[in-house]
Amino acid sequence: EIVLTQSPGTLSLSPGERATLSCRASQTISGSYLAWYQQKPGQAPRLLIYAVSSRATGIPDRFSGSGSGTDFTLTISRLDPEDFAVYFCQQYGSLSTFGQGTRLEI
């Protein structure tokens, strides 16, 4: 099983700042099969990024993904107040697993 470890557990920033979230895999994820999701309280996760760096439909371009192998990053270039939420990474190159999440707080 591929274990995904996200860091930091909590990230405290202000609107307008840049956020960098990390997702590290216990083994190489083949084929760029990594996605990122945003979840707000009481809601289902929302797909942000798939295939490491492709934005899902309707996702603002302040969200970007990068990385390869075992190290992946979600960057939010300028935080909007609506961006404060929990973020999860998911790999789907070997069955599927999720990271434990990063809480982005104001």
Added chain:
Amino acid sequence: QVQLQESGPGLVKASETLSLTCDVSGYSISSGFYWGWIRQPPGKGLEWIGNIYHSGTTYYNPSLKSRVTISVDTYRNQFSLNLRSVTAADAAVYFCARSRYFDWLASGHMDVWGRGTTVTVSS
């Protein structure tokens, strides 16, 4: 617009079987994609349970495989989850979701989600 809606008992007795259904509207299950289940215990992260393709091919999380069955009903355009011998550890919000299909993979990225249904396990 594709929509998914979970339904089923919100309370299950320990040692019994949890059964949930996901109704799909706005898209035919037979047209493609994986259809699957994910759960989230209170205050915790997401756990992938498994996926099914309209052909009936299934993939499961190895940690749950011995207790899980996912099935599909293409005529009713719905799919279902059965989780046997539940314990308190199975209490969670259960989501159904659509995943991109790759014929060489067990899952894809999940682009449409249901709102989730809370399942409590009683002793």
